[in-house]
Amino acid sequence: MPKPIVIVGAGQAAASFVSRHKALANKGIGNNEPLILIGEEPVPPYQRPPLSKAYMSGDLERDRLFIRPTQWYSEQNITTYFNTRVDSIDPQLRKLKTSDGQTIDYGKLILCTGSSPLSLPTRMGGDLAGVFTLRNIADAEAMAPELVLGRKLLIVGGGYIGLEAAAVARKFGLDVTVIEMAERILQRVAAPQTSDFFRMLHQQHDVDVRESTQLVRLTQKSDGLNSRVDGAELANGEQLEADLVLVGIGGRPNIKLADQSGLDCENGIAVNQICQTSNPDIFSAGDCASFMRNGQRIRLESVQNAADQGDLVARVIAGEAVTYDPLPWFWSDQYDCKLQIAGLNMGYTQTVIRPGSKPGGQSVWYYAQDKLLAVDAMNDTMAYALGRKMIGAGLHPSPDLIADPAIDLKTVSKK
């Protein structure tokens, strides 16, 4: 019998790997190795995107978060250890040790360890009660009951998580302030026009959006033993009141295990075009894996990346000749606005705005000189779909055509 494949981390990438592995094995492709899935969370793999959207707002039932029903894993003869951490790997002996004292042998190892949200240091009040980060189902379930009409929510960081949570909190009638250290919200991920669109959207929903605003520290109630957050002190000297705080200032890849095992790490667990680490028996997929794209080692924190890399590793291990060359896509829901992104805007030199076909719609098209890189589509799924199609097909429509609302995008995409 072939040696087992052990998957460390039980998120989207892991789910995608085991699904593809089983689908291939059922067709007689590959070696049908036994699978062992180890995850630190108490639950099987689930979709993370709804945590800051429909799940937190109560519009999606818990059961529907799970990528596969719980019994699926046992039906498929997948050994699962949830609530279990892997403490060390011995790549020479191909063994790993878990937090509950087991030693497990592997033939191949897949590291799907994900990323962790950055938190504020203790000296800035990061440990106070009432201060949240949002990554896991447990985080969402801890924060959701705090979303009570009339309370004051301070969001530190104007990225997707923070803005999505702001929208959910407004739905519940909280008083919401977003502070962003950079000049504009979404600065790290989007063009000024996309930032402008979302700033206006949140302002229309009475969110106080404060950019170029630095936090000095969170403050706490001074009465006795209660250490709960009660506000924030800003660099401009201002004091804000807050009943709860969400910290959404980005994430870092979980590389500790890989690093301790002697695997090359650079902006994540370094992998090649088949998601293989510097040890040929060890692969990595998802938020934690860094890969080369246009001469840079990048990581993508998205469902697309996790699902596609997990899928790819299963195919590689089964003997298929495939390499990772993604067409990234991403989405965000805020209020009644759906943002869909196709491509990667990294290295763009200009942007073009196209009005949407319906009121409230708009798309931002990113170019490096005349080369189309990416599209941010707000309430304009057609622009997203056609943009994605054009990027996938290697089409580079002239920015003038894109900017002209009289031009039908469908004709452009057929050229």
Added chain:
Amino acid sequence: MAKITWKTEDGKEISADVKDGLNLMEAAIANDVPDVDGDCGGCLSCATCHVFVDEAWLERTGEVDDIEDTMLEMTDVERRDNSRLSCQLIASPELDGLVLHVPAP
């Protein structure tokens, strides 16, 4: 309630009674139909829940709108006239007995 049958390329059949209102991408995943992924959770962003509707059912599954039509051009297996994204098919009594063919990438 609608009885839905998925037929895979290697000749397997999976049938399930699906609650009214549930989309058939979620139903496929719940019933372990291979090669229907639904990575985006059904928000028309990914085109990974592609199916072919059995010819006999085409009238009842209705028209494909513009957006789905465009997303269908991004499927792994090339689309045909009877292609749908199964997240856009919603279980209802009218679809009781529906047969879907699952393409294998």
